Amino acid sequence: MALKLTLVRYEPSMSVGNEELDGQHARFFELLGDFGSALADPYHPITDPAERAAVLDLVGRLREYALFHFGTEERHMQECAFPGLDEQKRAHNEFIRSVLAFERDLEAKRPLAAVKIRDFIHDWYRGHILDADKKYAPFLTGQAKKGA
Numbered sequence: 202m203a204l205k206l207t208l209v210r211y212e213p214s215m216s217v218g219n220e221e222l223d224g225q226h227a228r229f230f231e232l233l234g235d236f237g238s239a240l241a242d243p244y245h246p247i248t249d250p251a252e253r254a255a256v257l258d259l260v261g262r263l264r265e266y267a268l269f270h271f272g273t274e275e276r277h278m279q280e281c282a283f284p285g286l287d288e289q290k291r292a293h294n295e296f297i298r299s300v301l302a303f304e305r306d307l308e309a310k311r312p313l314a315a316v317k318i319r320d321f322i323h324d325w326y327r328g329h330i331l332d333a334d335k336k337y338a339p340f341l342t343g344q345a346k347k348g349a
């Protein structure tokens with residue numbers, strides 16, 4: 202099964218007007234791509250301990266990268282006085298909480314297909330970049346009046 206089919210790559214149209222943050226968004230999608238291609242059959246519930254360990258490792262790396270990115274992003278939003286900062290922080294926290302719940306499921310050996318985790322992270326994050334993150338772009342680039 203060609204898992205790559207459902208993947209979306211970073212495109213310039215996703216730009217939030219800041220090179221550092223655009224680069225991080227692109228890297229995040231790359232990590233998701235690694236996740237998709239790491240397993241022979243990501244559609245089957247994970248039962249093999251080695252496979253579970255590999256998925257846990259990948260999910261952990263994605264979570265760490267997301268935390269690093271959210272930190273950078275929140276700092277930029279603060280610097281340009283973006284009024285939606287609290288909402289963004291809430292969404293970022295919710296994302297991390299959900300990823301931690303997946304990790305707990307894996308650690309508890311619950312039958313979970315890797316693709317479910319990958320799709321959740323992918324859909325959530327893609328929606329977030331294309332919607333919530335886009336909203337701070339005019340503030341970062343100075344097109345919006347600060348505090349407006």
Ligand SMILES: [Fe+2]
Pocket residue numbers: 226270274330334
């Ligand atoms: Fe972001």
Ligand SMILES: [Fe+2]
Pocket residue numbers: 274289293329333334
């Ligand atoms: Fe964000």
